[in-house]
Amino acid sequence: MRTSRFAAATALLALAVASCGGAPQAGKGGGSAAFEITKDTAPAKGPVDSVTWSLYAEPQSLDYAYAFDYHPNTVLANVCEQLMRVTPDLKVEPGLAGAAANPDPKRWVYTIRDGVKFHDGSTLTADDVVASMRRHMDPKVGSYWVSVYRNVDKVEKTGPMEVTVHLKEPDQLFNESMGTSAGTIESAAWLAKEGYGTPDVGVNCTGPFSLESWQKGQSLNFKKFADYWDASLMPKVNTLKMVFIPDPAARVNALLAGEVDGGYLLPPPGFPKLRTAGSGTLYFGPNTTAVNLIPTNLKGTLGDVKVRKALSMALDRDGIIKAASGGAGTPAKAPGALGAWGIAPEAAKGYYDKLPALTQDIPGAKKLIEEAGATGKKVVIATSTLSPDISVIANAVQSAGQAIGLQVELKAVAPEAYTALFSDPKAREGIDLVMTIWYDNTPDPLEFYGILETGDFSNYGGYSNPEYDALVHEANAQADPAARAATVAKLQEIAVRDVVWIPLYEPPHNMFMNKRLTGAPTSISQLVYPWAALLGSAG
Known part of the structure; x- marks a missing residue:
């Protein structure tokens, strides 16, 4: 349930976790319990063939313009990418834009990376960037991220692989927001398809996983994108399945039984069982x-x-x-x-x-x-x-x-x-x-x-x-x-x-992960960072 310029439904419980975590955080007042923040899980040691992950709800759309809640962003973080990238330690770095410059207070200039491929094999161009950004400014689209563009006068192609954003007034937050769905880049040709973002049409982005199928009411299915441009985030997982389990108790039971390998944003009533589960570990991570x-x-x-x-x-x-x-x-x-x-x-x-x-x-x-x-x-x-x-x-x-x-x-x-x-x-x-x-x-x-x-x-x-x-x-x-x-x-x-x-x-962020796996970030960066690309074998 998003409820943030982006928002959502979450909740958490205390747990002392091993791994390379931070110091315990003591609650203030009688209602709080001590818990420990784990900033990262251990790096993956090897590949795994398949992973099944739980979502608390099915996305209504995979159109990035409407990715305004936890569940669609948890999905799209692995499939689509932005001009900038927000990292697990909550820093902003270059993404599909290899460089971002602010030559004067009213301009942001983005140099687009060469050789980046969309999932259909076509090559990323400045025209795709312009088309993707302008959609947020189109009243007919009704983007939920329109506020990010409130100070934008125009977006234009100013070089073969260069895009310039002209502002009505200085806007430092704009560039940081290019690490969110407001900065997502999609194929311009795909955006023109009727039904873009729906189960029938899907999306065509540049992320480490490509969408293979959407079984309405059941699951989203992805596979490793072999032509992904960033070698440091090449997935170790061949196939990724995200299943929709809206019932909180059923979600917890599926994790305990090993029917699903992990999930973020788990229901608090299930924390006591998840804390002592032999099938995996409940983590708490940095949050915003x-x-x-x-x-x-x-x-x-x-x-x-x-x-x-x-x-x-x-x-x-x-x-x-x-x-x-x-x-x-x-x-x-x-x-x-x-x-x-x-x-x-x-x-x-x-x-x-x-x-x-x-x-x-x-x-x-x-x-x-x-x-x-x-x-x-x-x-x-x-x-x-x-x-x-x-x-x-x-x-x-x-x-x-x-x-x-x-x-x-x-x-x-x-x-x-x-x-x-x-x-x-x-x-x-x-x-x-x-x-x-x-x-x-x-x-x-x-x-x-x-x-x-x-x-x-x-x-x-x-x-x-x-x-x-x-x-x-x-x-x-x-x-x-x-x-x-x-x-x-x-x-x-x-x-x-x-x-x-x-x-x-x-609250802290929360995640449960099966003991056969490791690598996923524990922080809320999982909404904008390709978290599943880090998953792999724990042994």
Whole structure:
């Protein structure tokens, strides 16, 4: 369930893991449990013929313009590639563009790699790059990544293998975003096919795996692409099958039985069994994710900042962490995750420490509701069986709201429709609050805080603040990461003050992998990096 400029459903539990991990992370407060971050799994020692991987849902499309959630991005990370590449350690490096230059503040110039092949055998050209990028700017396409291109004036071919992006104003985040689906490059000829991205037509990209078949309702099937250009990421797996297992218990049981070899984003109720499984290991990795409540209707009850603040004050975050994520997580102080500050991690901690702790205060919250004249007013929150943590959190919000005088109603949303809440305004009609697990794809916190600018696609509640908007533009013009981080810190303070989103907690990423395998990254980079290309034999 994406719920990030890109977002989704996830949850986690404590586990001390071997391998080359980081230091244990102690939770703050009674609801948290100690867990250890494993930054990488051991490199693969040899090839394996086939791997079966689990997805919690079937993608609605493999069109990169709509890859706005965990499950489609988990797939496309291995099939399609971007101009830039976000690595497992959350750094941005050249991808299909061998070089990126910023000769002046309003231009990004990309030199395209020679000799790169699409899966149908055709050769990558600058024309493919231009066609792929321009789709995000086409209203008829309706790209979910249109906000990345909001400052783009035009994209043009300026050399045999060169593409120049002309900007309306400086945009440092644009280049970093070229490591996401916003920078995916597809064959221009394939894009012209009717039904592109569907089970019948599929996709034709340059990644280490090619799509062989899509068995609707069952699986996606891939094979190693023998002509892949990057020798360092040539797959050790010959055939890869991704199966759709929406039922959380069934997914856990399939992993325990060895019917599937691995999976990301596993359900918290299954963690105790996965921790002690003889078939494999449950890992926790670096994340750029925070779990939040998004006020999606600022014209209703939640339009009063006092009401939003009161609801935030009423929440038992430690209890939510225990019930929703098996105890792994830290109560959040801001809607943007601390782990998403890769451009200035040390400074970020100082900025974050200055924010007020979000502690439960029922009497104080009830008083605010009375001051706002909101006693008895209705708030509707979405709930779904898509993931157990959604309903757990929705129930917790209902209980907290009622304790301070609000009338909180639950509105059930079908699992397959939950993602639409973050892409279709009509799907949000009649809903005031949505739970999200929101992740950043880049190591830049401006990726998150930029979406709260007036008019942004992902500014779901329609928050508007001229002071905030000016700071977004100021940050995006600052090429120096430290200066940009300092400006984003001001955005963070305003977002917390105005309770634009209601922070809950920050979880680690999670993955289970069969003991016969190793190599897959544990971090959230698996959404943009070809993680399956690293898989191989553990022995």
